[in-house]
Amino acid sequence: MSSEWRNVILLSADALRADHLSCYGYSRKTSPILDELAEESLQFMNAYSASSHTREAVPALLTGEYPDVAVDSGYNLAAETVASILSDEGYATAGFHSNPFVSRAYGFDQGFDHFDDDLHLGQHKLIALAQRAVDKLRNRHYARAEEINERSLVWVDSLDEDEPFFLWNHYMDTHGPYEPLGEYATLYSDTRLSGRDAQSLYQRAIDEPGSITESERQFLVDMYDGEIRYNDAKIGEFLDALRKRELLEESLLIVTADHGDAFGEHGYYEHPRYLYDELTHVPLLVRPPGGASEVVDAPTSTLDVAATIEDAVRENRSDGTSLFDVSDDRRVFSQTRGEDEHSHIRRYAVRTSEGCCFCERDTELGGIEFVEPSDRSLRTELEAHIEARVRVENGDANVGDGKINEEIERRLSALGYTE
Secondary structure, X not given: OOOOOOEEEEEEEOOOOHHHOHHHOOOXXXXXXXXXXXXXXXXXXXXXXXXXXXXXXXXXXXXXXXXXXXEOOOOOEXXXXXXXXXXXXXXXXXXXXXXXXXXXXXXXXXXXXXXXXXXXXXXXXXXXXXXXHHHHHHOOOXXXXXXXXXXXXXXXXXXOOOOOEEEEEEEOOOOOOOOOOHHHHHOOOOOOOXXXXXXXXXXHHHXXXXXXXXXXXXXXXXXXXXXXXHHHHHHHHHHHHHHHOOOHHHEEEEEEEOOOOEEOOOOOEEOOOOXXXXXXXXXXXXXXXXXXXXXXXXXXXXXXXXHHHHHHHOOOOOOOOOOOOOOOOOOEEEEEEOOHHHOOEEEEEEEOOOOEEEEEEXXXXXXXXXXXXXXXXXXXXXXXXXXXXXXXXXXXXXXXXXXXXXXXXXXXXXXXXXX
16 A cells, blocks of 8 residues: 555546637636645646547556556456556455446446445336336436535445545546536526437537537537536535545545536547547546646556556556656557447557657558657557557457447437447
């Protein structure tokens, strides 16, 4: 166990891009709480997700492994998570979230003593039917940050006083469809849409991005920013609760996101399988006990989160590097696999302090095509990285059966993933 901290607390937000936070230079004051936290943390200005969507990004975050190792071809968890590592070291472990893609159905409860994926009622058909009916009336697609906070604090309070713990809270508020609550709905826009109309606009932006007008795009941005402000406030309430319990100064606190979200920058919305900045540039704050005020410009990866945690309790064996040891000449790689008619496509990116490079690999034809904007000087390095990942991919096997229950299907549909 680390001599510097007793507990490890990981807070991640779904679809939260760095450049929409005021502590990352955004024009709106969307993140006053995180702004204050950044002043007493290591703030990584150039942190990139290992992938662009939850099914690959969260596994990478929790395991420190690239997605082609972290999950199998059916997106089932296939690598050891930090929860398992810390559990083996004597930590109590718990996770709280409501994203079906990283639920127990895909094995993500591995290593957690307590795992609340908001689908516990959905395991029983009759109760699930009642839950769906109530959720529909409430226009509820996921557990709000307030609920996640309440559930996780109940768990924290159930622990023995001297018991070290690992806690992961994953917040869904910044994921579409953007429907900020109460005052946050009118914080940046005077326009109001019903829940049904907001969901319809969000789905149309995904399905028909060319049909979105500039005013509609701005409305989506306004609602997204409202959700960020709400999430920021609730993170503040959670941090206050930790302070009240005198836990913050005993804990390593990490705040980040699994990936970003797009608003038409490259002709698409939401977070499809690409690797541009709007999808991969994420916030990353690391606060050790006592705080540490430093801005770090070196490129970093969400893979480094697990590496940092692992390094504190045993020799790091992940693909990441401890965030306390990053260097300016770092190469940060990202990857994503295509879906549906593009399932044979693999996309890769490398970023350095000087530039970036993108490419696509066709698994059927075997060719690599570089995509602009790409720094030509990085092509050889990216090709070498791809060669190594291909060797990994060729050893992949789909060990899962891909079955998901009706409750998961309903949640995914509400979040814009299925029709």
